[in-house]
Amino acid sequence: MAQARAAKASTTAAGSTGDFPPFSQRHLLSIADLQQHEIIDLLDRAERMVPVSRQERKSHPTLSGKTQINLFFEPSTRTQGSFEIAGKRLGALVMNMSVKSSSVSKGETLVDTAATLNAMRPDVIVVRHSAAGAVELLSQKVGCAVINAGDGAHEHPTQALLDALTIRRHKGRISGLTVAICGDIANSRVVRSNLLLLGALNVRTRVIAPRNLLPAGIEHLATEVFTDMREGLRDVDVVMMLRLQHERANGRMIPSVREYYHFYGLDAEKLAFARPDAIVMHPGPMNRGVEIDPAIADGPASVITDQVEMGVAVRMAVLDALLPARNDA
Amino acid sequence: MTRALLIENARIVDPASGTDSKGAVLVEDGFITEVALGAPVGVPEGAEVINANGLILAPGLIDMRVFTGEPGKEYRETLQSAGEAAAAGGVTSFVMMPDTAPVVDDGALVDFLIRRAKATSKVNVLPAGAITKGLAGEEMTEFGLLKEAGAVCLTDGRHSIQSTALLRTVMSYAANYGMTIVHHVSDKSLTGDGVMNEGLFATILGLKGIPREAETIPLARDLQLAGLTGVKYHAAQISCAGSVELVASAKKRNTSVTSGVSINNLALNENDIGRYRSFFKLGTPLRSEDDRQAVIEGLRDGTIDTIHSDHDPQDTEVKRQPFAEASDGAIGLETLLAAALRLVHSGDVDLLTVLRAMTSRPAEILGLPSGRIAKGAPADLILVDLDYPWQVSERDLRSRSRNTSFEGARLAGKVMRTIVGGQTVHTHVEG
Numbered sequence: 001m002a003q004a005r006a007a008k009a010s011t012t013a014a015g016s017t018g019d020f021p022p023f024s025q026r027h028l029l030s031i032a033d034l035q036q037h038e039i040i041d042l043l044d045r046a047e048r049m050v051p052v053s054r055q056e057r058k059s060h061p062t063l064s065g066k067t068q069i070n071l072f073f074e075p076s077t078r079t080q081g082s083f084e085i086a087g088k089r090l091g092a093l094v095m096n097m098s099v100k101s102s103s104v105s106k107g108e109t110l111v112d113t114a115a116t117l118n119a120m121r122p123d124v125i126v127v128r129h130s131a132a133g134a135v136e137l138l139s140q141k142v143g144c145a146v147i148n149a150g151d152g153a154h155e156h157p158t159q160a161l162l163d164a165l166t167i168r169r170h171k172g173r174i175s176g177l178t179v180a181i182c183g184d185i186a187n188s189r190v191v192r193s194n195l196l197l198l199g200a201l202n203v204r205t206r207v208i209a210p211r212n213l214l215p216a217g218i219e220h221l222a223t224e225v226f227t228d229m230r231e232g233l234r235d236v237d238v239v240m241m242l243r244l245q246h247e248r249a250n251g252r253m254i255p256s257v258r259e260y261y262h263f264y265g266l267d268a269e270k271l272a273f274a275r276p277d278a279i280v281m282h283p284g285p286m287n288r289g290v291e292i293d294p295a296i297a298d299g300p301a302s303v304i305t306d307q308v309e310m311g312v313a314v315r316m317a318v319l320d321a322l323l324p325a326r327n328d329a
Numbered sequence: 330m331t332r333a334l335l336i337e338n339a340r341i342v343d344p345a346s347g348t349d350s351k352g353a354v355l356v357e358d359g360f361i362t363e364v365a366l367g368a369p370v371g372v373p374e375g376a377e378v379i380n381a382n383g384l385i386l387a388p389g390l391i392d393m394r395v396f397t398g399e400p401g402k403e404y405r406e407t408l409q410s411a412g413e414a415a416a417a418g419g420v421t422s423f424v425m426m427p428d429t430a431p432v433v434d435d436g437a438l439v440d441f442l443i444r445r446a447k448a449t450s451k452v453n454v455l456p457a458g459a460i461t462k463g464l465a466g467e468e469m470t471e472f473g474l475l476k477e478a479g480a481v482c483l484t485d486g487r488h489s490i491q492s493t494a495l496l497r498t499v500m501s502y503a504a505n506y507g508m509t510i511v512h513h514v515s516d517k518s519l520t521g522d523g524v525m526n527e528g529l530f531a532t533i534l535g536l537k538g539i540p541r542e543a544e545t546i547p548l549a550r551d552l553q554l555a556g557l558t559g560v561k562y563h564a565a566q567i568s569c570a571g572s573v574e575l576v577a578s579a580k581k582r583n584t585s586v587t588s589g590v591s592i593n594n595l596a597l598n599e600n601d602i603g604r605y606r607s608f609f610k611l612g613t614p615l616r617s618e619d620d621r622q623a624v625i626e627g628l629r630d631g632t633i634d635t636i637h638s639d640h641d642p643q644d645t646e647v648k649r650q651p652f653a654e655a656s657d658g659a660i661g662l663e664t665l666l667a668a669a670l671r672l673v674h675s676g677d678v679d680l681l682t683v684l685r686a687m688t689s690r691p692a693e694i695l696g697l698p699s700g701r702i703a704k705g706a707p708a709d710l711i712l713v714d715l716d717y718p719w720q721v722s723e724r725d726l727r728s729r730s731r732n733t734s735f736e737g738a739r740l741a742g743k744v745m746r747t748i749v750g751g752q753t754v755h756t757h758v759e760g
Contacts, residue, residue: 109646109650129651131652132536133604137651151651152535152651153535154535192532192535215531216527216532217528217531217532221532
């Protein structure tokens with residue numbers, strides 16, 4: 001069925017989304033807001049966007065005349081860049097705003113910032129913020145579409161979508177697979193979005209981490225929870241590694257990078273417990289030698305650069321779905 | 330001598346004496362001079378007569394935990410606006426937390442507040458003195474002088490003293506003056522940067538959790554020190570099943586221990602946070618439904634002595650923020666009674682028990698003559714329509730701040746008249 005879908009994609013004009021019904025959501029704030037059919041719809045739309053970026057003329061100007069603001073309260077190179085390229089390939093006017101946010105020395109409140117930006121009449125605002133729920137709060141105060149590019153430890157919906165697209169293209173399907181996510185589960189927004197999305201698509205999900213990095217109630221969100229990485233990787237189809245923030249391995253949460261890598265770093269020996277055709281993913285940026293052996297990160301099982309490419313396709317699809325081209329253009 | 334006041338044809342509900350019966354109350358010179366149950370009484374010449382038409386006549390409520398903005402943050406709340414809200418809510422006396430700017434850690438400030446409240450507030454304002462200077466948890470204040478100035482108890486308000494040694498010292502010294510220590514229990518390091526109850530719901534929202542142990546561990550310490558020092562100790566507000574167990578166990582050995590609960594922890598649970606509704610972000614976090622049930626059971630069996638509003642006015646600027654960055658606190662003076670009556674209407678707790686926790690128990694803990702309908706007591710009284718339906722709307726509230734956690738709630742029960750010292754300070758007017 002996935003082959004059929006891929007075949008369909010290949011026979012349709014790159015980027016053509018004319019045969020998709022209008023997308024039913026105004027914003028993309030969380031995977032939790034999406035129905036299964038909406039997730040699949042977005043993945044199918046993204047599939048159609050992949051060839052656009054592989055063309056010589058990487059242009060598919062359905063967003064011509066629209067204004068996109070990337071509002072990043074937290075520094076991010078790859079996500080901001082990915083949204084910028086996605087918007088530009090669709091012909092939107094893209095403006096990047098990096099706001100130094102500090103809960104200690106706040107000047108303008110988030111709500112004030114939202115009102116200010118809203119007055120500039122953008123068509124879509126892409127927001128990253130360090131506080132969970134901040135993007136949703138902002139969405140309540142503006143009149144345009146809002147895309148969550150990561151809010152605290154809550155959600156990062158486009159990351160989960162690009163991960164799913166990458167898996168689907170490599171495995172030919174998503175449903176029925178077993179996916180292990182390993183690392184700093186407690187503080188990761190990527191985990192929450194992925195567990196919700198994969199759960200909605202009938203994937204068996206596993207989380208693997210030392211107890212200190214497992215949040216309360218995680219057993220209700222993942223199919224299985226492991227503290228032993230080898231056990232957790234046994235026969236999985238997909239291994240997703242998470243970045244370990246260096247400041248967590250300072251003796252307060254984790255004693256040392258050395259010990260963490262020994263028990264939870266992905267190396268060839270541990271990866272051998274997964275299925276022989278397992279793929280290795282990482283949302284980036286990677287800490288080679290902390291959570292992953294460089295030889296694995298750059299090895300044949302790694303699909304990490306594919307994830308980056310799919311990120312642009314997914315963000316183009318999301319922008320296109322939320323800002324449908326009008327016939328009056 | 331002011332004109333006498335006779336309230337007749339009332340359903341007198343007085344938790345102190347266990348009374349729930351028809352009758353009349355005579356008020357002269359600000360005090361109750363006669364309580365007549367059953368039989369009709371003669372009307373003294375020239376007396377004003379109020380026909381209660383069967384409404385409940387109860388002692389005015391005593392709210393043990395109210396934050397104001399005066400002095401220092403008058404845009405949030407003044408003694409005058411808090412007094413308006415209190416009168417409308419049937420609260421005839423409230424204990425004012427020392428968390429102001431400047432902090433109430435000096436007898437002169439207590440004296441000032443009492444005078445200021447007499448001049449501007451419709452209800453009795455009972456200042457609490459800070460336990461430590463500046464609420465910093467380091468140096469103790471002058472307990473004896475605070476008491477002489479009129480402080481009704483000692484508390485560090487929303488702050489919790491972390492040093493066990495200092496706590497031992499302050500408890501011992503408070504016992505010296507017979508003062509009650511009212512302590513908010515929260516382990517600072519265990520709370521960390523947590524913002525709501527720890528558990529699945531916090532994990533789903535991506536918010537840092539506060540474990541119940543951040544409350545139970547310092548509570549266990551406090552209860553042991555209370556036994557050691559013999560102080561009158563009141564756990565300011567407890568929120569979880571483990572705390573109820575600890576207090577119940579301590580009460581078996583030590584009759585000088587009492588505990589209170591915020592109406593928020595009785596009426597709401599963590600699910601009310603929904604999608605980051607910051608008006609439900611509170612200093613003592615909303616816990617699970619199991620915890621709420623345990624707290625209700627604690628109220629029913631007497632482990633929990635008092636219910637308070639935890640009235641904490643915060644302006645929009647600090648509340649309309651992402652959940653983790655928003656300030657703690659919700660206002661509650663006007664909704665306290667009706668929210669507590671939910672427990673009565675649902676059949677969870679009987680009327681006398683609920684009212685006792687807001688009248689005679691706080692009066693006993695603080696050593697006040699009010700909180701009862703008895704000859705010689707101050708005439709602080711409320712007439713209540715137990716079933717009066719209404720919907721909370723922030724526009725109608727009298728507080729200067731709008732951060733109610735009951736916005737839109739449909740409640741049953743309203744104060745029809747509030748009397749402080751024999752004077753009517755509020756009458757309900759049909760909107």
